[in-house]
Amino acid sequence: MGIGATTAGFPAVRRTPGTAFGIYVHVPFCATRCGYCDFNTYTAGELGGATPQGWLAAVRAELAMAACVVSDVTVDTVFVGGGTPSLLGGAGLASVLDAVRDNFVLGPDAEVTTEANPESTSAPFFEQIRRAGYTRVSLGMQSVAERVLAVLDRTHSPGRALQAAQEALAAGFEHLNIDLIYGTPGESDDDLRHSVDAALSAGVDHVSAYALVVEDGTALARRVSRGEIARPDDDVLAHRYELLDGWLSAAGLSWYEVSNWSRPGAECRHNLGYWNGGQWWGAGPGAHGFVGDTRWWNVKRPLAYAEQLGQGRAPVADFERLDDHDRHVEDVLLQIRLREGLPVGALSETEQRRATDAVTAGLLTHNGDRLVLTGRGRLLADAVVRDVLD
Structure with missing residues (x-):
């Protein structure tokens, strides 16, 4: 399937009026690679010469192209994900949001979210991104059990995630999410309960919880295939989900999507846009976009992404039309x-x-x-x- 010709080099698209519109920005950088992760992310040694500065310049160029393709649209939500967006620092994330504002009009009550790894945050970091206009933070905690974090190859200490949550709230963030992973081999019911209690004690108003999936090609998959650790058990995963739902519901967080719970009014509007048939522009290496009847995805490698935009060409790898x-x-x-x-x-x-x-x-x-x-x-x-x- 080839790329349709337009002046901007993107497939010809026509926005459907009357639906939510969001912008997703993919940050491909990670300090280390978690063993379970198959996202389009790269450590410093894997970038092949790509740099955060070159990536940001390319994102700016893509968003300028996007504004030509999708004109006169008010952006309802922005989501900066990864990867580890917090590795950009407060100034870097402020520049990302500036690049969005330079090309699009944000709605007066726009939701602006960034993901963050607790180890690459600080009180000044949260204060800086709050001043820049971010309204919501999603922290990757996964667990407070050291043995679970070790299996997942997570580098942060159990207590740092809770400290980061408190710093974010102190900086003025009203909406704060914590990500949990359940069903890791070796995890107990008590391990999960302690993680949920820790998240709730930190004052978050949103929890996302995902069953551990062994993705092909990951370090975790190789360990499972060698028999070093067991594959997550479906019955255990179901049991843990029921425990999670009961604990979170009792604390006043209701499920609004199968893997997401929130207090009233704290639902993630950006993700609701995906689930309710909204439209969005995905900027960054490997990012996906969806406008009108067209879905497209960008080239994955950060260097190739930056090179194509540097040559004035769209970074689109391919697209499809949905009937x-x-x-x-x-x-x-x-x-x-x-x-x-x-x-x-x-x-x-x-x-x-x-x-x-x-x-x-x-x-x-x-x-x-x-x-x-x-x-x-x-x-x-x-x-x-x-x-x-x-």
Whole structure:
């Protein structure tokens, strides 16, 4: 599939009016590579000559191109992810947001989020990015159990994540997320409980929790294949999810997406844009964008990304056009994961009959004219989607 010709070098796109619009900026830099991670990230020795300064110049160039392709749009959300955005420092992250503002109009209540690794943050860092206009921070804590962090190859100390959370709140951030990973081999129920208690004691209003997945090609996958550690057990993962949901719900954080819990009003609006069919521009190496009926993805290597933009060429590796069937499948896949669920009327008659079978099986329930996953259904969300769509 080739790239359609436009003056900016991007595939020809036409924005769908009336939906949320976000900008995602991918920061590909990491100090070390975590054993479970298969994201498009690079340590210093893997960059092949790419630099943060060259990356930022390239991002600025891409956002300028983006403004030509998608004009007259108000940006509702910005999300800086990675990788480890906090490695850029407060000044670097301020420059990223300046690059967005130089090319787009931010809405008056725009949500602006950055991910951060606790070890590359400090009280002055949080104060600087808050002054720059960031409104939300997502901290990668994963666990407070040292043995769990060791299996995951995480370098931060258990206490640093909690200190970072307190520094962020002191800097004036109203919305603070902590990421947890559950099901790591060797983790106990008590390990997970201590991690949840620590997150709650830090005063966060949002928790994202993900089951450990052994991704092909990672250091974790190689250790599992050699028999050094066990593969995560599905029954244990289901049990841990139920524990998480119970503890977080009791503390006043309600699930609003299968892997996300928040206090009222603290939901991540950027991610809700993805799940509710919004549109976004993805800037940076390997970033994905979606506008109108078109999804595209950038070249992955930071040096190639910067070189293409330096030559005035779009960094797009490829793209695809989504037809009505593709969009329908995605809407079902994403919306069924949300607390509000999926409108029954969005399904065909055949799909509605299959959904009725899922209701009978206790996986879905009716909430007015919408279908919502039950607690058991959340554990089997992907299977529910397959059964409804097949």
